[in-house]
Amino acid sequence: MGFYLAQFLTGLASASSLFLVASGLSIIFGVTRIVNFAHGSFFMLGAYLAYTFVNILPHGVLGFWGAIIVASLLVGVIGVFLEITLFRRIYKAPELFQLVATFGVVLVIQDLALWIWGAEDLFGPRAPGLGGAVRILGEPIPQYDLLLIVLGPAVLLAVWLLFNKTRWGTLVRAATQDREMVSALGVNQSWLFTSVFFVGSTLAGLGGAIQLPREAANLLMDLNVIGEAFVVVVIGGMGSVPGAFLASVLIGELNAFGILIFPEITLVLAFLVMAVVLVVRPWGLLGKPDAVLRGADGPPEQPLKPFTATSKYLVWALAAALLATPAIADEFVLVLLSDILIFTLFAVSLHFIMGPGGLVSFGHAAYFGLGAYGAALAVKYLGVDMISGLVVAPIAAGLGALVFGWFCVRLSGVYLAMLTLAAAQITWSVAFQWQDVTGGDDGILGIWPAEWASEKMAYYYLTLALVGASVYVIRRIVYAPFGYALRAGRDSQLRVEAIGINLKSQQWMAFVITGIFAGIAGGLYVYSKGSIFPDELHIARSVDGLIMVLLGGIQSLIGPIVGAVSFTMLEDLVTRLDYWRIIFGGVILFIVVIAPEGLAGFARKILPESLTGKKNEGVQI
């Protein structure tokens, strides 16, 4: 009995920290509609800054809590700085841009933290006076945990009062519903948003700072916490602080008890709960139906244009060049080119679901990784040959997409995006935690191509053939009746359903298709590297895909190809440098702010009409 109580209290204590992060995320999302990846970075900064200030300020109770408060407020100020310099410019941008931009911030902050605090984990002190334990029913409960258990509800109450009993709170709630109207009533939205960012990031900073006595400050905190925070926010209902509290407790307890039953798959449990909640209540436990936010919509999408004659020649020329390359290139170049081809397919498949499909997938790495792991596991346990491995890859990924897609197409907008992200986090956690089967962090090694394809040149041709064929098939699908119906559904759900198309099953099918092609890319990848690690399933890989699509621009089919090529080359150049993240993040931020239509969109503006078919604009359907 006492043991279970202790476990329960541990769950509550971790729920508090999670709640602080998630409520901040939820508040920021509720008002600005920005899905802020950098929120995890705020959490991490909170922990690091608290570490620094605990050491600077005089030791003792005042010094300790002073450090926590100063650290949180400083994180709030950093949030304000980012809001003013960056987020303000992208409130009206599509979700994809916002997400990628916030991920750019994640990269920059990661390197800044590395530079300032170093790579070592930093252990904080115990809270003065709370270092001991209290015995409850014979079980020792850390005093600090008890404090956290009280802190969670206290913050909930404070936030509730702030939102419901102050003019500021009233304005914020009004802006959550209709920003434009709030502005027309004489309220300066900019400052309202800035202050919301301050509150939200201060909460994240506080969440990180109070975690310091329980967990060493480290460079992985940011992305680890953001995955959980997203799950919490989605379960609780985006924008709902009480919902975030409820969901934090739920997830906290689930982890506390889940670890007793299935230590390997605690995150899977969280996902299952989330999936069930979303199927029953698509807007989360305490969320509200996602009313169309007024005054925040972007320009309508332009219709897709078929190739012009000139660009057809270019495509043939490119194909010829790719075929001829091995004659002049060395192995190193061939490997890079194979990588580029593989990621081109990855980006094209992601673009298919996002552009024509209109479904934002923030977790595309799941299908890439399922393909790669599917092939690797088949080799490891069944000893299959390469051809079979390459067949298993798309099947595994397609099955994954079949399952995840079934849940995803029930949702829309941000909830959909969050669920795709969570799905990817789940696959990642299975690969990472289920050591016995997947090898965990050590990955799976020794997945080499068959004899006939073992030469770099042979494998390059294999890759070229498969990627070329896949891209061709995807293009055909986009211009087939299925593709038209999909795009029509993206543009007007009601109208498409009115003419008797079952949009949900169309979109489900689109998920499976995109999964299959990402799986092919994953299969090719694992044989080209000879190994696979959980990293290939991580948020960062999903975001890579998003960056590629963003670089190329979402509104053209050539876009993802341009994006994948430029991304992979840039990555190849930059990752050799120290502090490449800061450079890379900086480049992302620069592009998001300067060329929001992507490189291909940017090029379309400056290239001649014979290439782009500009004349067709608005006429082609």
Add this chain to the structure above:
Amino acid sequence: MLEVQGINAFYGQAKILDDVSFSVGAGEVVALLGRNGAGKSTTMKTMMGMVSSTKGDVTFNGETIKKLPSHVICQKGLGYVPEERRIFTELTVMENLEVGKQDKRPDAPFWTPDKLFKLFPNLAEMRNRPGGQMSGGEQQMLSIARTLMGNPSAILLDEPSEGIAPVIVEQMAFTIMELKKEGLAVLLSEQNLHFAKLVSDRAVIVEKGSIRYQGTVKELEENPEIRDAYLAV
């Protein structure tokens, strides 16, 4: 006091307003008439800085307000009551009023919730009711009251009679007369000529984004061909 000079407006590529000019004098009620889609709401949104215009100018008290952000325009004393009311449904009546609250202004009547409840007695009985649980007519009153909390000296009213029971429409007409008495300038967009006639001094007719007629309401009455050409009957 409120002057629109040759503005245009676009939604994407589509030109919605073309060279629209008219003015509203202090304490005057002007009706902006036109059919569905004529461009009445767009005109008002352009005046409020919610839709941008590449040509012409909008001045308020002799000062240009074009290119200013909406909240600054509001703070200068130009109130806006949108079509469809746009009440904050999650907020109570009192909270809705709170959002509209602005500082006292020397050149305009000063409104408090109590004073507004005298003007709209229905609202007084539902101070703590969420806006989402009110009837269309009640929401319309709340929307006007909310804008008045900003103590405007001129107000843009977009189709206040739309979708409202006849009794309430009458009450609305009475309200507008009260506002006029308080010295407010009112620009009223309407399709309902009968209602516009009750309260307006002058009428401006828009059709396909251009001004087709300006004159007193009385002249309009005497010109049925104009009425039939540009207004739905």
